[in-house]
Amino acid sequence: MTVADAAKEASTTAKAAAGAASHAGVPAHFTMTEDEIIAKFPNRLRSFDLFRKMGSPRHIVAPMVDQSELAWRILSRRYGADLCYTPMFHAKLFSDDNLKYRNEQWQTNDEEKPVIVQFCANDPDILLKAAKLVEGQADAVDLNLGCPQRIASRGHYGSFLMEDWDLISRLIRKLHENLEIPVTAKIRVYEDVEKTVAYAKMVEAAGAQIITVHGRLREQKGHKTGLADWDKIKAVKAAVKVPVFANGNILYYEDIQRCLDATNTDGVMSAESNLYNPALFSGKILPTWQMAEEYLEICKDIPTKFAFIRAHMFKLFRYSLPIHTDLRQQLGTAKSLDEFWSFVRDMKSRLIEDSKKEDAMVFDPENVETDAFGYRKYPHWICQPALRFEHDKVHSQSKRLLNEALVEKTSDKPADESADNAPCEFVSKDVPESDAKRLKITVE
CATH class of the missing domain: 3.20.20.70 (Aldolase class I)
Known part of the structure; x- marks a missing residue:
């Protein structure tokens, strides 16, 4: 038998063995x-x-x-x-x-x-x-x-x-x-x-x-x-x-x-x-600027793409940027670590002032208030899950209520967090159509 014939026979034997194994329930x-x-x-x-x-x-x-x-x-x-x-x-x-x-x-x-x-x-x-x-x-x-x-x-x-x-x-x-x-x-x-x-x-x-x-x-x-x-x-x-x-x-x-x-x-x-x-x-309830400052301190020693830093800043200050709109542009155009630091310092100063205003939300981290549906009432300068509610003046609903209607058998579960780092919109199938049209809840 030639070397080529031997190799061919060995290959055929191996394939047959693999096929038999697969047939026996073990994948080839x-x-x-x-x-x-x-x-x-x-x-x-x-x-x-x-x-x-x-x-x-x-x-x-x-x-x-x-x-x-x-x-x-x-x-x-x-x-x-x-x-x-x-x-x-x-x-x-x-x-x-x-x-x-x-x-x-x-x-x-x-x-x-x-x-x-x-x-x-x-x-x-x-x-x-x-x-x-x-x-x-x-x-x-x-x-x-x-x-x-x-x-x-x-x-x-x-x-x-x-x-x-x-x-x-x-x-x-x-x-x-x-x-x-x-x-x-x-x-x-x-x-x-x-x-x-x-x-x-x-x-x-x-x-x-x-x-x-x-x-x-x-x-x-x-x-x-x-x-x-x-x-x-x-x-x-x-x-x-x-x-x-x-x-x-x-x-x-x-x-x-x-x-x-x-x-x-x-x-x-x-x-x-x-x-x-x-x-x-x-389990700690911390201000957004503290997290931003710690992150940027780490970035001093760990070179990090500015696109990554910017994305993190947008998320951390998600609830404050709509209030301080001029700082949104400052963040969007930052092109150096120093410029990101400048943005965080400016935002921190604004948020500290916000917390001191007479009409500022009274916030006790040891006793956080919740709404009727279990969502916690955090001021915008506190790290918190990203929920956005859009509703008219007549119908004020909550995503938690809708979730409970959607999955009645597991109504004790918390509302969802967004999947795969993408903006997500949700409207319960079990809410009457008229209400569903009036209410859209987005999680980002």
Whole structure:
């Protein structure tokens, strides 16, 4: 037999074995057994060993494009964040020989552990190439399976892989069989709870050592955003053997424990609420300028893109900029760290004066007033979740009331936080049409 014939026969045998394995219930792309993987990576942590090594994190900062950069992660850790994810990185751009994208996007240091690096991808080999570049710096690599934005549809990644379970399995398995550090995944739910559970179990079987469940459908974005479904998250947690993080519906510090109690999950992840209140996980009620000053101090030592800084400032001062409109332009045109500092100093001076005015809202952080629907009445200079209400003089409703009407069976849940760092509008389907037309509530 020639060498070529031997190679051909070996290839045929391998394909037949793979086909038999797939037919027996093991996907063909599972080229190694779990015992073989453990032997290959004896020091790689699995499941709850990984969770415990990271300090059993309960408070997790979500991966947010252009927003969960190193400087923001450092700030968040000062105020109770136990674990931070990087922004979602595009695996192909990240692994490109042109280092521009990677150098602009990826920063870390020895003090910020634990950290998980998230990638979006649709090619297992490219994903592995990108993951190898952070292998010695991250605690794990996460696969983004939740992004619902149009760009993800065009690029065929994120939640738009939900119809291709085989590809998702191959992506995760590629890392599980070839990476020195664990692979994790962040998913969305389906309308059907059984399908959601089956999906999560497939992700687990492929090798994901932690699963984050964003309790919204892929379609729940923009004007269709509503509540995250904690019941589906709870069902996933009951069905898998790896740690599960819950994502969605966190407005206030107290919502964290409510979510843990309702879902039995191991930790709670926050996206938008962390951006508007980086002290969320500490339970502290702090002025916006304090957070802005601390962030800019960090940026003195951690070079940060001005676009990132500007976006954070707009969110922190979300309720004050409509009052001090001239400062909005100052922020929008800032082109240096000194100019951002100038903006914050000017805003701080204005806000301190606002707090001293005779008609200023009396604010006692130990006894915060709430409206009839449970929303807290914070003055505009205090960090707070971003809710915007638009209504006429006759009908004054609350998003919490609408949410309770929408999900009567879980009416004890808090109102939602926005998904995937995008403005979202919501109108309850169960409110009479006449009322729904009069009321639009937006969460950003």
